[in-house]
Amino acid sequence: MENDGKSAIFEKTREPFTFDRLRGFTECMPHEKLHLPLLFEQIMQRHEREIMRYLLRVSGNRDDAADLSQETWLRAYRAYPRLQPESDVRPWLYAIAINLCRNRARDGARRARVIVGDNEGNTVGRHHRFLDENEGYAAVHMREMIADLPTKQREALHLRYFAGLDYAEIAGAMGGSEESARANVSQAMKKLKAMW
Amino acid sequence: MKIETFLSSIGNEFADEAVEELLHRCRSRVDRVLKRIRRPEAAVGVVKSPLGDLLVAMSARGIVLNHYLHDAGDLAATIGKLRLVFDPVEDQRAVKGVGEEVRRYLAGDAKALRQSVDLTLVAHSFQKKVLHKLQAVPRGAVVSYRGLGAAVGAADSARAVGNALHDNPVPIYVPCHRVISSDGRIGGYGGGAARKLQLLRSEGFELDKSAARIPDSVVWGHRGTKVYCRSNCRTTARGDRVQILFFADPREAEQAGMRPCKICRPA
Numbered sequence: 001m002e003n004d005g006k007s008a009i010f011e012k013t014r015e016p017f018t019f020d021r022l023r024g025f026t027e028c029m030p031h032e033k034l035h036l037p038l039l040f041e042q043i044m045q046r047h048e049r050e051i052m053r054y055l056l057r058v059s060g061n062r063d064d065a066a067d068l069s070q071e072t073w074l075r076a077y078r079a080y081p082r083l084q085p086e087s088d089v090r091p092w093l094y095a096i097a098i099n100l101c102r103n104r105a106r107d108g109a110r111r112a113r114v115i116v117g118d119n120e121g122n123t124v125g126r127h128h129r130f131l132d133e134n135e136g137y138a139a140v141h142m143r144e145m146i147a148d149l150p151t152k153q154r155e156a157l158h159l160r161y162f163a164g165l166d167y168a169e170i171a172g173a174m175g176g177s178e179e180s181a182r183a184n185v186s187q188a189m190k191k192l193k194a195m196w
Numbered sequence: 197m198k199i200e201t202f203l204s205s206i207g208n209e210f211a212d213e214a215v216e217e218l219l220h221r222c223r224s225r226v227d228r229v230l231k232r233i234r235r236p237e238a239a240v241g242v243v244k245s246p247l248g249d250l251l252v253a254m255s256a257r258g259i260v261l262n263h264y265l266h267d268a269g270d271l272a273a274t275i276g277k278l279r280l281v282f283d284p285v286e287d288q289r290a291v292k293g294v295g296e297e298v299r300r301y302l303a304g305d306a307k308a309l310r311q312s313v314d315l316t317l318v319a320h321s322f323q324k325k326v327l328h329k330l331q332a333v334p335r336g337a338v339v340s341y342r343g344l345g346a347a348v349g350a351a352d353s354a355r356a357v358g359n360a361l362h363d364n365p366v367p368i369y370v371p372c373h374r375v376i377s378s379d380g381r382i383g384g385y386g387g388g389a390a391r392k393l394q395l396l397r398s399e400g401f402e403l404d405k406s407a408a409r410i411p412d413s414v415v416w417g418h419r420g421t422k423v424y425c426r427s428n429c430r431t432t433a434r435g436d437r438v439q440i441l442f443f444a445d446p447r448e449a450e451q452a453g454m455r456p457c458k459i460c461r462p463a
Contacts (some may be wrong), residue, residue: 024280036286037275052219052222053215056215057206063216064220069222070229074226074233077230077233078233080279081280089361105208139206142202142203157203189199193199
């Protein structure tokens with residue numbers, strides 16, 4: 001997984017750095033280089049694996065993950081110009097992804113009342129490789145417990161353990177402060193431990 | 197097993213190949229949609245000119261942005277505006293020609309500015325109209341804000357014209373330095389009044405560094421009658437002021453297809 005932690009989008013694009021380019025700037029802008037935001041393709045290349053893995057783990061379903069990641073990247077492209085250049089891409093991408101997951105869950109709940117049944121074999125814990133049978137059931141059980149958590153706690157937990165973000169990044173993705181991110185995760189963990 | 201380790205392992209059972217395959221599927225779908233909604237690319241670079249450094253952006257249709265770089269905060273805001281419409285790509289080579297053109301133009305080569313102008317960044321149709329009309333004001337002439345407003349059919353909208361010029365993304369190429377106050381004062385300029393003076397001087401106006409007004413030696417050309425007069429000609433007193441272009445000298449007026457007034461004989 002390509003994951004270089006902090007990745008501000010203001011980086012050099014195509015041209016290699018040369019001192020000639022620096023010389024183009026006169027005294028009014030002494031050290032400033034022309035920092036253009038990365039091309040969207042470069043951002044996509046860098047983060048698509050990570051986002052796809054996250055969506056797979058959250059949805060536990062390949063078709064959903066594929067749909068969600070497609071939607072995430074299209075939304076990201078539309079919103080990209082409004083992303084401030086000095087801000088971090090990673091939390092921003094996760095913010096788009098969790099919003100989509102939330103919408104999907106809401107629509108899914110609506111749909112579930114009409115369509116009964118599940119697309120067989122697509123869901124985690126049915127046919128993927130586990131160390132043993134018990135662990136598979138444990139995973140399904142854990143998923144159910146996580147699904148019962150309040151939305152904010154669930155999302156914070158997902159970002160912490162499925163995406164591996166730190167608390168500052170979680171705060172960036174969900175809005176709110178670092179402390180509230182920490183509190184959400186710890187509340188969620190407390191509940192899970194009590195039920196485990 | 198600790199609950200944290202277990203949590204971290206959930207969903208990790210997806211093999212790398214499975215993820216790659218999903219990514220491949222997803223990427224081809226995204227590419228297909230992106231092809232339709234893509235913003236066009238614009239080559240961006242900084243060029244040197246006698247007027248200072250310029251941030252230049254070029255689209256496939258011509259020059260989109262030509263921005264005086266006087267401070268760095270300005271740069272970020274300008275690029276932000278550009279990004280809403282274009283995907284900027286740094287390409288110094290594509291914009292290098294612009295610096296050369298500006299240099300030759302200031303040195304007196306009237307035909308130096310060859311790039312076509314792309315006004316995509318101008319959002320409002322009125323502003324687009326103003327900038328379009330402004331391109332018809334020839335080198336060696338200036339027009340008043342009010343006069344330019346009249347040319348687009350809004351003689352009472354001098355302020356709105358001023359705003360349009362303020363937002364002009366392509367100064368020099370769209371000659372917003374050729375617009376002055378109706379009373380003959382030079383007025384302001386996005387890049388600073390000194391640059392406006394420098395540009396007007398290179399176009400034949402006799403202005404020293406501290407000049408606040410265009411000189412009295414200009415001749416007044418009437419856009420409607422195609423006649424040009426001295427500023428003190430008795431016809432100018434009752435003429436329709438909004439139709440007037442001020443020319444640096446009679447030669448420029450002749451070039452714009454006007455004939456001298458038979459009363460004041462400016463030629």
